[in-house]
Amino acid sequence: MIQSLDAKTWAQLSAFGDDAPLCIKTTDSSIDGVRLIDDDEKSVPYVTHSDSNNGLARFVSPKNYEFGSDDGGCITVGLDTQTAFYQPHKFVTGRNIQVITGESLNEDVAQFMVPILRQQMTAKFNWGGNGATLGRMKCLTVMLPVTDSGEPDYAYMAEYAQQKRDAMLDKYRKYVEAHVAELGELVEIPTLDEKEWAEFPLNDIFTVGAGKRLETRNKIPGTRPFIGATDNGNGVTGFVGNDNASKDSNVLDVNYNGAPCIAFYHPYECIFTDDVKQLSLRNYKNNKFVLLFFASFFAQQRSKYSYGYKFKEKRMLRQKLMLPVDDAGEPDYVYMEQYAKNMMLRKYRQYLAFLERDAEE
Structure with missing residues (x-):
């Protein structure tokens, strides 16, 4: 059994330098976003000083290697954001990125050091x-x-x-296996292209509730x-002890301000700011899978709206939705539900297969 963190001996050490465990330097690429070369192949991580997604802004063309690159197996640091992430693959970066390497720096050691x-x-x-x-980082302790010899x-x-990592992966595996068992087997249904579709005003499909300013x-x-x-974050911006009239659960929310026309499903009880609306199905019981099916529709409409042209309630109610329909020409909620279930089953099984491959390696 490995020693606990409290039982282990610790020492304050210089992070960087000749006798230190790590080395730090400026990135070898530092490509401003407007200079990135674009083409159809996008396989190279473009790392910035963002505090999310492991610093990954997007994938870009390998042609950007002509500006320089950094090898995987290192830690990236955002100069002005104080972010740190382990990068397992070769990558290019934006500006203001430092790169940390070390002779003993493998993925596990890096993941231990990053939060420190x-x-x-x-x-x-x-x-x-x-x-x-770079100068300030080189003075960091x-x-x-440490070992018995202080190293x-x-x-x-x-x-x-x-x-x-093993404990978390085991937890994820059990979670996914339970959901696979709950969802059952894949059901053969028509593809999206094979279904008949029709247009409906949002007001015919949903009732719209208001959030409340807090x-x-x-x-x-x-x-x-x-x-x-x-x-991001499924719309959750914090946790509170407040209660108000916006409290709801098993509901879809849609932003009309901020990041407009983004929708998230909330199975849990929560309260909503006044910059979002709550959507509940008019003619069908609110259902996780049906609402998740709808969530993607709103993202496709996002380009129409902006801070100056908000997704306000009147526009929201008039917004047209293209939906799969049944033989009577009505929204086919049963199909939507099964389509979402099939998608989730495929993703869960793909994840379990990934875990099995990772365990074998």
């Missing part, structure tokens, strides 16, 4: 005139577990990270999801 580096950078640096520049204990770090100063700490007009 982020914690130290957040405490010492900030956006503006005190960012994580970190607390690391960084890379074997311990790797084993600890591996145990954490100012930051009035938020009470708690565990209830608070849904904002964002395009």
Whole structure:
């Protein structure tokens, strides 16, 4: 059994330098987004100083290697955002990126070190005139577990990270297996191209409920999801202890402000900001799979709306939706439900197959 973090001996060490565990340098690419070369093949990670998606902004053409590149097996650091991520594959970067390497830096050791580096950078640096520049980073010290001789204990770090990963993967596997059992078997249904489709005003399909403004100063700490007009995190922008008339569950929300025309399904009880609307089916019981089927429709309409042309309720009610229909020409909710179930089953099985391949390797 591996020692706990509390039982392990730790020491404060210089992070970078001749006798330090890590080396840091400026990226070898540093490509401004407007200079990126575009073509049909998009297979190269373009890493920026974003704090999400492992710093990955998008995939770009291999032609961008002509600007330079960095090898995988390193940690990237955002100069002005104090972000740190492990990059397993060869990549190109945007501006203001530092690259950390080390002789003993494998994926497991890196995943152990990343939160330590982020914690130290957040405490010492900030956006503006005190960012994580190369000179400041070279002076950084970190607390690391050490061997009896006082050297960084890379074997311990790797084993600890591996145990954490194995525990999480086991948790994910059990979660997915339970959902596969719940969904049952794939059902043969017509493809989207084979179905008949018809146009319906949104007002014929949904009733629209309003969110309620909750100012930051009035938020009470708690565990209830608070849904904002964002395009990530399933719309959850925080957790509160407040209760108001917008409280709902098993419902679809759609942003009309902020990031307009983005929809998320919420099976849990939550409250909503006034920048989003809550949609419930008029003629069919709210259903997770049917609502997830609808969520993708709104994303396809997003290009029509912007901050200056908001997805307000009147426009929302007039918005036309192309839907699969049954023999009577009515929305085919049974088909939508099974289509979403089939999609989820395929994805769950794909994930389980990935876990099996990963375990064999």
